[in-house]
C-alpha cells in the first residue's frame with residue numbers, strides 16, 4: 001500500500017505535488033495511475049498533516065479545491081448553488097462519528113437518514129426552464145462547470161422535456177445527478193478501442209467522464225451514457241425529504257435509482273445492513289458503484305448543518321474497498337499486436353480476485369511501468385472490479401528484492417528480431433517489420449475472429465499451429481486448407497478436421513461488413529465497417545472511394561478515411577482480396593431496406609425538441625426505413641419533423657410549403 005506518514009514540510013510538499021499529478025491523470029487524461037482507495041488514503045494523510053500544521057498549508061493543496069478543473073473547448077457557466085463533493089470514509093467508526101456529529105448538531109437523536117447508491121460516475125447538473133432542458137454543466141470547480149448540454153442530450157433516458165402529471169412544472173429547476181456508463185457497454189467500448197488500436201479506459205467512471213468531455217456530440221452518442229438523478233439545487237424549495245425527492249424527480253420522467261436501491265434508515269445498524277445488502281449484490285448490478293451515500297433525510301436540516309470547507313455536513317459517502325489482491329510478478333513479457341505495437345504484460349503468480357483467477361495483467365506501455373516503477377520479482381497489488389481488466393495498482397517497495405532490475409523495452413522485436421521504434425508523439429513502441437511473424441499471426445487471428453470472418457474452430461492455438469507448420473501465412477491460405485493437410489497436424493482427428501473445414505466453408509458467406517472488418521484496415525472497427533458496407537454495398541466500389549467520398553459518409557472521420565484509401569492503394573492488399581474472392585469468399589450485400597415503407601428514399605429534416613425520441617433515435621428510425629436526414633430545409637426536403645420550440649427550419653418549411661409532421665404523426669407513420 002502507498003500508505004505513508006508525513007514527517008516534515010518537505011514530505012508534505014512532495015505529497016501535494018504527487019496528488020496534483022494524480023489529479024491531472026485522473027481528470028484531464030481520465031487515466032488514473034493509482035486506485036481510488038490509495039488516492040483517498042493519501043488525501044487523508046495530507047489532511048491530517050494540514051490539520052496539525054495549518055500555517056504550512058500550501059496554496060495549491062488538492063484538499064483546498066473541489067473536483068476537476070475546467071476544460072478548454074467548453075463554455076463555462078455558474079451553478080445555481082455550488083456542487084459540493086461528499087466527504088467519504090471506508091471505516092465504520094468514522095461512519096459512527098458522522099452520525100454522532102449529526103445528533104449533536106441537530107440536538108436530537110430522532111434523525112432519519114436516506115441511504116442511496118454511490119454511483120461510480122461523474123457528477124452533472126441539468127437545468128430545466130419551463131420544463132425544457134436548457135443546460136447541463138459538469139461539476140467543474142464546484143462553482144462553475146463546463147457546458148456539456150449537447151453531450152447530455154445524447155442520453156436517451158433523460159427527458160428533453162419534463163413530463164407533467166399533476167405537478168406543476170417549476171419555472172426553473174436544476175437537477176443533480178451522476179452520468180455513468182453500463183458495464184456491458186464499457187466492455188464493448190474497450191474492446192472496440194483495442195480493436196482500433198486506442199488506449200483502453202481504466203474503468204467505467206473514467207470512460208463516462210472522458211465521454212462527457214468529447215467535443216463531438218455524435219461521438220458521445222456512440223458511448224451510450226446513462227444518468228441517475230438524485231438531488232436538486234435549492235431542494236428546500238421543492239421537497240421536504242431526501243427520500244421523497246426520488247419520487248418527486250420520477251414524476252417528471254427523470255431517471256432515478258431503482259426503488260430497492262434507496263432506503264430510509266433510523267440508525268447505524270439500519271445503515272450498515274443496507275450497506276451490506278448492496279455490497280453483496282454489487283457484482284450483479286449493470287453499473288459500477290463504489291459505496292453508498294448517507295444523507296440526513298430532512299431537507300430543511302441540510303441548510304442548518306452547513307458545510308465544512310468543500311463538503312456538506314449533512315451527507316457522507318461510505319465506500320466499499322475495491323477488490324484487490326497481493327501477488328508477485330514472475331515476468332514481464334511482450335505481446336505483439338496486429339499493427340505491430342508492443343504491449344508489456346505482467347505474468348503473475350496466479351491469484352484469486354473478484355471471482356476469477358488472475359495470472360496476467362496488462363501493463364499498457366512503458367510509461368505506465370516507469371510511473372509505477374514496476375519490476376520483475378516485485379510484490380504488487382492488483383485490482384479487479386466488475387468487468388474491468390485486471391491491473392497492477394502499485395508496488396510494495398518494502399518487499400522489493402535486491403537487484404530487481406528496471407524494465408526496458410526490447411530494442412528488437414522478440415519475434416522477428418527487427419528494430420523496435422518509438423511511435424512518434426505516442427508512448428507506444430512498434431515493431432518496424434511489416435512482415436513480422438508476430439504481427440502476421442495477430443492479423444490472421446483477427447481475420448478469423450468472431451466479429452470478422454467468424455471461423456468458429458479456428459482459434460489462437462489452431463492458427464498458431466497452422467502458421468508454424470507453414471500451411472497458412474495469409475488469410476487466403478485458410479481457404480486452401482484440405483483434409484490431407486489437416487490430418488498431418490498433431491491431435492487432429494476426423495471430427496476436428498470436419499469441424500474446422502465446415503466452419504471455414506461456412507465463413508465464405510459472410511456479411512460484407514464482417515468482410516471489411518476482417519481486412520484489418522487501421523481505424524476501421526465494426527461500426528465503421530457497417531457504415532462502409534451500407535454505403536458502398538460492394539468491395540469493388542469500396543476500393544475506389546476517394547477520401548472526400550469517405551469523409552462524407554456520416555460517422556467516418558478523416559483519420560479512418562485516409563487509412564482506408566491507403567489500404568486500397570497497396571497492390572498486395574488488392575491481390576489478396578482478389579484471391580479470397582476467387583476461392584469462393586462471397587461477402588453478402590447488405591439487405592435492401594423495404595421499398596414499400598412510407599419513409600423510403602424520403603428526405604427528413606428535424607427541428608425542435610422531441611418528447612419521445614432523441615434526435616439520434618429519430619434519425620436511426622428514419623434510416624432503418626430507407627429514409628435520409630438532412631440538416632437544412634430545401635426544396636428537396638420531403639418532411640420536416642417538428643418538436644416543441646422549433647427553430648427557423650420550421651419557418652422555412654412553411655415558406656417552401658413542405659409537409660411538416662408532429663411527433664404523433666411521425667410515430668403513426670413508423
Ligand SMILES: [Zn+2]
Nearest residue numbers: 413416431436
Ligand atoms: Zn516483429
